[in-house]
Amino acid sequence: MFAHEIESFLEEDLGYNDISCKLVPERDVEAIIFTKEDCIVAGLEVAQSFFDYFRIHYTTDHTNGDRLLKDDILFSLRGSSLSILRIERLVLNFLGHLCGIATNTRQCVDIARRYSDVRIACTRKTTPGLRKYEKMAVIAGGGDPHRFSLSDTIMIKDNHVKMMGVEAALLSAKEKAGFTQKIEIEVESSADALKAASAGADIIMLDNMGPCDVINTVELLKRSSIPEHIIIEVSGGIDMGNLEDYAKTGVDVISMGSLIHQSCWIDVSLELTI
CATH class of the missing domain: 3.20.20.70 (Aldolase class I)
Structure with a gap:
């Protein structure tokens, strides 16, 4: 994902006066992103682009196309509390949408392969x-x-x-x-x-x-x-x-x-x- 794309998505989501994210003190925190249902993974590189842009350290054991179960951890994060809160919804929206497409596609591929x-x-x-x-x-x-x-x-x-x-x-x-x-x-x-x-x-x-x-x-x-x-x-x-x-x-x-x-x-x- 190019920087101008990231900034365009951020402009839409943050608006001109982001107070909610500034309510918390800015300090290093840790977080996890996890699935709440079984799925096929997609969009990891999109999420990583946002993490890199905000210098959030991340680790993952997965690649696109992996099959995940409910409560599996997609990412472990460490970085600024303000930055993590600011990218939270954008990253989750992309992952939710793209994992949904990948999951639907895999189901169709599996049907056809029979x-x-x-x-x-x-x-x-x-x-x-x-x-x-x-x-x-x-x-x-x-x-x-x-x-x-x-x-x-x-x-x-x-x-x-x-x-x-x-x-x-x-x-x-x-x-x-x-x-x-x-x-x-x-x-x-x-x-x-x-x-x-x-x-x-x-x-x-x-x-x-x-x-x-x-x-x-x-x-x-x-x-x-x-x-x-x-x-x-x-x-x-x-x-x-x-x-x-x-x-x-x-x-x-x-x-x-x-x-x-x-x-x-x-x-x-x-x-x-x-």
């Missing part, structure tokens, strides 16, 4: 300003971050196809793409999936298709001998409730906005041990 080695990925449905942290939490949970921005991969979405058609959109993308960029296209029918494969797509996303339609489309593409490098992805309306059905379809990637927007915060607490 049926196939399909990759579980998130989407760009992220909280503005927090994307890189949320996607790192997905990685901690065993998921794939997908694209970080529009510049990473050329994505031809449904509205592009409506205006241009599958072939014309892919042709335009290939003309503009850099040599390192893959081209992905969303399709909503088996017919358009075949067109996309023939027109040179690198990734074909089957968008908002039910599991049976996905199975039929995957089988059709395989019978048509699509190039081996083409990745088949499915997305749209997938969550923990129907993930099992999609994990059995034979696709390479399942992308789920719900990894982030349906995750629940993990209860994390800080306690002075003096």
Whole structure:
């Protein structure tokens, strides 16, 4: 985390007249941060950035992706009482949010692994300003971050196809793409999936298709001998409730906005041990 990011978060949380933290005498104290429920750990480097900024000494026995039980200690801290109180809520908010995403992701990965080695990925449905942290939490949970921005991969979405058609959109993308960029296209029918494969797509996303339609489309593409490098992805309306059905379809990637927007915060607490 860059210093300007830390300072932006501090400006929001501390405001212009922080009296509450100044009520206590400033002296060196010790504290612990611990989990109040089982979880997968994420966001340790974010917390460490705040500790370093305020010169708070910390130790931890964990790395992102570890599985923790209720009452496990995430961090032991030593430093200024004023500094620890000032970063308390920010650090706990980040840890609670990111551990929640990692925990949700791990549960989804575990469900999928019962049926196939399909990759579980998130989407760009992220909280503005927090994307890189949320996607790192997905990685901690065993998921794939997908694209970080529009510049990473050329994505031809449904509205592009409506205006241009599958072939014309892919042709335009290939003309503009850099040599390192893959081209992905969303399709909503088996017919358009075949067109996309023939027109040179690198990734074909089957968008908002039910599991049976996905199975039929995957089988059709395989019978048509699509190039081996083409990745088949499915997305749209997938969550923990129907993930099992999609994990059995034979696709390479399942992308789920719900990894982030349906995750629940993990209860994390800080306690002075003096």
